[in-house]
Amino acid sequence: MATLRDIQRRIRSVQSTQKITRAMKLVAAAKLRRAQERILAARPYATKMAELLGHLVSGAESAGHPLLEQREGPRRQIVIIAADRGLAGAFNSNILRRAVDLIRESSAAEVTLVVVGRKVRDFFRRRPHTIKRDMIGFWDRLAYSHACELADYFMQEYLDNEIDEVYLLYNEFRSVAVQRPVRVKLLPIPQAETGDGEGAAEQVDYIYEPSAEAILGDLLPRHVRMQVFRALMESLAGEYGARMTAMEAATKNAKEMIDVLSIQYNKARQEKITKELLDIVGGAEALKQASAS
Numbered sequence: 001m002a003t004l005r006d007i008q009r010r011i012r013s014v015q016s017t018q019k020i021t022r023a024m025k026l027v028a029a030a031k032l033r034r035a036q037e038r039i040l041a042a043r044p045y046a047t048k049m050a051e052l053l054g055h056l057v058s059g060a061e062s063a064g065h066p067l068l069e070q071r072e073g074p075r076r077q078i079v080i081i082a083a084d085r086g087l088a089g090a091f092n093s094n095i096l097r098r099a100v101d102l103i104r105e106s107s108a109a110e111v112t113l114v115v116v117g118r119k120v121r122d123f124f125r126r127r128p129h130t131i132k133r134d135m136i137g138f139w140d141r142l143a144y145s146h147a148c149e150l151a152d153y154f155m156q157e158y159l160d161n162e163i164d165e166v167y168l169l170y171n172e173f174r175s176v177a178v179q180r181p182v183r184v185k186l187l188p189i190p191q192a193e194t195g196d197g198e199g200a201a202e203q204v205d206y207i208y209e210p211s212a213e214a215i216l217g218d219l220l221p222r223h224v225r226m227q228v229f230r231a232l233m234e235s236l237a238g239e240y241g242a243r244m245t246a247m248e249a250a251t252k253n254a255k256e257m258i259d260v261l262s263i264q265y266n267k268a269r270q271e272k273i274t275k276e277l278l279d280i281v282g283g284a285e286a287l288k289q290a291s292a293s
Contacts, residue, residue, distance in 0.1 A: 004272065007265040011258060018254035024087065025247035032176065032240035039173055039233045046230050049223055053189075056216050065213075066159055067189050067220045073164030074109035077132070077154055078102060079186070080124075081170035081231055082117035083239045084139055089249075091179060091242035092119045095171055098181040102169065103129065112163070114154060116232070132157075142236055147229030155224055158187045170231040171238040177245050179238035184231070186224055 080099045082092045099120070103111055113129055115121045118136045125131070133153060138146050157163050166187040171179040 004265065004268055007261055007268060011261045011265065014254050014257050014261065018251055018258070021247045021250040021254060025244055025251060028240045028244040028247060032237060032244055035233065035237035035240055036173070039230070039237050042226075042230050042233055046226050049219070049226055053216075053219060053223055056219065065216055065220060067155070067187060067224070070188050071164040074107075075112075075162070075164045076106055076110070077112045077114060077157070077163045077166045079114040079150070079154065079166065079168045079228075080116065080120050081168070081235045082115075082120035083235070084118040084136055086119065087246060088239055088242040089246040091171060091239055092117075094179070095169065095181050096120060096123050098183070099169055102167070102183065114150070116150070116235075139236055139239075142232055144225075144229055147232055148225050151221070151225040151228040155187065155221060163187075168227065168231055170235045171242075173234045173237040173241060176241040179242055182231075182234075184227065186227060189220060189223070 078099065080095065082095050086092060096119070111129070112132045113124055114132055115124055115134045116136075117139075121131070121134045121136060133150075135146070135150060154163070154166050158166060165185065168184040168186050170182060170184075172182040174180055
């Protein structure tokens with residue numbers, strides 16, 4: 001049976017953990033507000049760009065652009081985005097499980113990985129998969145330049161004919177408590193995404209200067225970079241939301257454990273006091289009997 005000192009030690013330990021989880025929840029909540037503002041501001045821009053591209057690629061002049069070229073090769077590259085740190089509930093495990101399923105179900109003979117986040121990098125390092133590139137340690141200073149660096153890398157690989165298709169896998173931020181794993185085909189840019197997406201409207205006639213090909217050649221890479229930047233921001237906001245939810249649950253669990261331990265401490269203390277009183281009474285009775293004899 002645990003002694004009073006043992007129970008007190010456990011209570012202090014849980015109280016220390018509770019302070020840490022409460023502080024982590026507050027930090028995640030503060031960061032989540034900023035990340036949520038960024039992603040809500042970026043979504044309309046991404047939708048409008050998809051709408052504009054829908055009008056441009058609908059014409060015959062876009063058929064020859066290399067980023068729209070549909071290939072039948074077996075070389076697939078998967079860009080997997082997770083977090084650098086844990087303590088975020090099932091945030092990392094959900095995306096890793098989805099990535100493993102995607103690799104297993106892939107019909108491509110050659111699958112390479114681009115991993116973003118320390119958790120996904122460490123996970124796939126221990127498995128027989130080819131990691132072409134990794135990016136870690138930038139989440140607290142996430143900028144558009146990080147998306148450009150990543151997108152330009154696999155766009156160049158695609159243009160150099162080293163890969164035939166690129167998929168993006170990340171957690172989409174739905175709410176503080178909900179992050180949904182999403183798979184997006186980046187390259188070749190799907191015609192349905194640009195021409196038939198929700199942002200598409202009726203056909204509009206544009207006057208192009210200098211030409212439709214030049215404008216498309218500038219907008220298509222911008223579109224891919226924006227898709228990557230949006231995925232990074234979605235994942236970052238989802239991570240903060242998941243961590244905030246997980247730390248709130250951990251703080252609540254710590255409080256419940258402290259209540260249980262406090263009841264155990266009070267019960268053990270009362271038993272000790274009762275035992276001491278019985279010993280005193282028993283001693284007094286023994287002295288009384290000894291005096292009488």
